[in-house]
């Protein structure tokens with residue numbers, strides 16, 4: 078799954094919806110195997126809109142889980158219409174992280190109920206066993 | 211007319227694209243211009259619930275439906291559907307699109323109010339009950355096909371599950387396209403959903419053998 082996908086995934090257990098701990102899931106950095114997907118082109122316009130949309134603290138938290146603690150704690154802002162060279166560097170970094178980074182194998186758990194979910198072949202499996210569904 | 215994507219999967223394990231799938235493609239094609247204007251350049255989170263072979267999501271990716279800033283998060287309970295989705299995307303040269311399939315039940319692991327565009331070809335065939343979800347280790351191939359097909363009472367058991375939480379699922383301004391057969395009594399659905407404040411419009415319908423199939427659009 079894409080790194081960006083982690084910004085949309087919560088625990089599937091219905092009771093956890095009442096907690097604020099069901100998102101983002103906690104990724105087990107030791108078990109996560111990452112790959113860079115080179116087929117997705119850098120598109121600054123798309124990225125600006127994505128950044129505007131994402132839950133930044135969740136991006137930071139998942140990045141830390143995966144061993145990247147270089148992100149600022151507050152969302153980067155791009156004020157001017159023309160992007161500076163510095164802006165472009167930040168955007169390219171975020172493109173690499175959010176769009177190109179693919180979690181091929183791994184596991185993550187809910188901070189509320191502790192249920193562990195697995196990623197295999199780039200597909201996260203959030204289906205619950207019958208007794209939890 | 212927009213070309214139909216090529217799909218090739220094992221139809222003993224994954225629902226084979228049929229009249230219902232093609233009607234959805236036609237409905238989406240009809241709506242394409244409207245959707246471009248409606249969403250403009252907003253980043254859209256797109257979720258096809260029960261993507262099966264992946265034909266519909268692939269079609270959307272090929273034609274930038276609903277717009278070119280889409281993030282595609284198709285879901286299915288069937289593990290084989292996940293493989294088919296990825297394969298159909300690559301078979302149709304969609305590797306430059308933002309695609310990330312999720313194995314889950316309906317939208318139950320996607321954060322609430324994040325989906326801008328939803329498409330659902332549900333298990334709509336009336337049946338005595340909805341089949342129970344097998345464990346992967348115990349599943350027979352046919353079990354997944356039954357799950358894709360059988361919809362319990364009026365064939366609406368699963369569709370109502372989604373419709374009843376549509377408020378929680380859809381982002382503000384979101385649009386959902388859902389397929390029905392005549393035996394689902396879509397006119398009753400329209401009545402109920404209208405009282406809940408949803409605009410419901412018939413987008414496309416067609417007689418397919420014994421069935422009359424229709425695609426309705428739900429938005430606020």
Ligand SMILES: [Zn+2]
Nearest residue numbers: 088093187190
């Ligand atoms: Zn949980």
